[in-house]
Amino acid sequence: MNAMKKQPFSALLKSNFAAGLVVFLVALPLCLGIALASGAPPLSGIIAGVVGGIVIGTFSTSHISVSGPAAGLAAIVLAAVTQLGAFELFLCSVLISGAIQLVLGFLRAGSIAEYIPTAVIEGMLAGIGIIIITKQLPYALGSSKGIDEFSAMLGSVHTGSMVVTVVSVAILLGWDAVPALKRIKMLPAALIAVAAGIGLNAWFKASGSSLEIPTSQLVQLPVPDNWSEIQGMLTLPDFSGFGNSLVWITGITMAVVASIETLLSIEAADRLDVRRRITDTNRELRAQGLGNIVSGLMGGLPITSVVVRSSANANAGATHKTAAVIHGILLLVCVLAIPVVLNMIPLATLAAVLILVGYKLAKPATIMHFWHKGVYQFIPFAATLAAVVALDLLKGVGLGLAISILFILQGNMKRAYYLSREQLADAKVVELALSEEVSFLNKAAIKKTLKNIRPDSTVIINAERSTYIAIDVLELVEDFANIYAKENNIEVILKGFKDNYDHEGHTTRGSHVHIRHRGAV
Incomplete structure (x- = not known):
């Protein structure tokens, strides 16, 4: 040059x-x-x-x-x-x-x-x-x-x-x-x-x-x-x-x-x-x-x-x-x-x-x-x-962006986590592998999957690849493992969860959120 x-x-x-x-x-x-x-x-x-x-x-x-x-x-x-x-x-x-x-x-x-x-x-x-x-x-x-x-x-x-x-x-x-x-x-x-x-x-x-x-x-x-x-x-x-x-x-x-x-x-x-x-x-x-x-x-x-x-x-x-x-x-x-x-x-x-x-x-x-x-x-x-043809260019691009954002949000909510009741019907052991980053957008899909797990089964929640888990999701997993699972005789195995997370869901030496393994193997 x-x-x-x-x-x-x-x-x-x-x-x-x-x-x-x-x-x-x-x-x-x-x-x-x-x-x-x-x-x-x-x-x-x-x-x-x-x-x-x-x-x-x-x-x-x-x-x-x-x-x-x-x-x-x-x-x-x-x-x-x-x-x-x-x-x-x-x-x-x-x-x-x-x-x-x-x-x-x-x-x-x-x-x-x-x-x-x-x-x-x-x-x-x-x-x-x-x-x-x-x-x-x-x-x-x-x-x-x-x-x-x-x-x-x-x-x-x-x-x-x-x-x-x-x-x-x-x-x-x-x-x-x-x-x-x-x-x-x-x-x-x-x-x-x-x-x-x-x-x-x-x-x-x-x-x-x-x-x-x-x-x-x-x-x-x-x-x-x-x-x-x-x-x-x-x-x-x-x-x-x-x-x-x-x-x-x-x-x-x-x-x-x-x-x-x-x-x-x-x-x-x-x-x-x-x-x-x-x-x-x-x-x-x-x-x-x-x-x-x-x-x-x-x-x-x-x-x-x-x-x-x-x-x-x-x-x-x-x-x-x-x-x-x-x-x-x-x-x-x-x-x-x-x-x-x-x-x-x-x-x-x-x-x-x-x-x-x-x-x-x-x-x-x-x-x-x-x-x-x-x-x-x-x-x-x-x-x-x-929309570009029927309305004008700015409205067309705006509509396309809005739809793309909705699809991104929908994809984030479902990504790799949602399993339907039919998919879980005959499963005695279910493994839910979390991705590197788990945001609040994933909470709804994870919650639906956990609710679909039938009694007397085993669920493995694997967070070994996760570097970030939103506090909302941590609390959801904690409540499931310590309350819902015990009431429905579900054996819960937690893998890769750290003992401590900060208020944003990152691992830390401080003590803000504790994943209790009570009732889990």
Whole structure:
């Protein structure tokens, strides 16, 4: 790692320019597509990509991770922009999100994602995937109607857009399926699909066909003629939004989701790094916070570290964060130099890209994976997915967490201790082996088991592996051994119980709780 720091910039540039170029080619259609999915101006996606590459790339300690606008936040952005009625007000939420991430970074909250169950995270992503797919269907069909006006949407389909969508999907699926094409790292499938969409529509137009896609179904970036117009391209936040409660709720929600997505992406990026360097996650949160503040001030979308671009970066041979910075610079040059070309991109092509992104988030294989993991994994996953789609992301994650916590509590109460009356019916000798830590949550299950032990039998309560036993459980065992067992002619054998426990249930030299072996062998 130190050797990498000592490398001259010219060497870093030479070894990482190709990777930066590949990431730029992957990121360009994604930046535009995610802006489309978010109901935001196309330029906002490019701005977020530029800031994610240059600003976050500079301050992050990750050498592989690439940041930019994320599909995972598109549903939140779309809902907020729709409810607020103005993108300028929404930008205040981006500023709030960035400020919270800065604070989280200084509070050393880099391990926050480790406390969110995988089932909830995957359910959230699958729900977002379904939302992305449904929101992109109108653009894929070339319709001016939304998914909520389904019959009207189907009645206003544009055949040219549908043709472009079908061709784009075929390219996106076929590119990775053909080994010879997959090896051409400099030509990502999304870029080929965009080029094909532009070419098809140009052909429709040149032939005078009715399939020509209308301007309203093409990317619409501003085309500046001078520096003043370039400055005017930026959408500045309306700071009156700070007085709106929805702006704050959206900002807090995005901060939490963006931080979790970033930390998960960083973990994946570290595994992709051939040098196995470990990213400082607290500094990463601070870098992300700074990037989101800059993006919000310039009219950009919220930013996270993104697995797709990070994977492309690693596969292209990146060895240093210079590659991420290069990709940001190339995005900036592109939007300033060739906006006319970008405005030729059909929204149908971007919709095709995003529909496949959504499919990867919500693919049936993921659902079946959690189904096979059992009810304790599948129910939180399914509940989170359904609530994210039906309600909103924050409520969905909250519901998934609540269900996961209930399952954890239930599992702790039953874990390794509960035996039913039927299981004990023919048992003359019963052994109850306690685990290393026995909390008050286990008391109910142990109590039920002890009550189910039939008279004239023998019970062995083994605490040889236990380092902690809650005082409630100790008293329960004591009462059972000295009262209930004697009354029901039950022989009790206690193994591994210490003579003395403190008030918290740990062994001690003091004398607080005594397990009396009266009536026990």
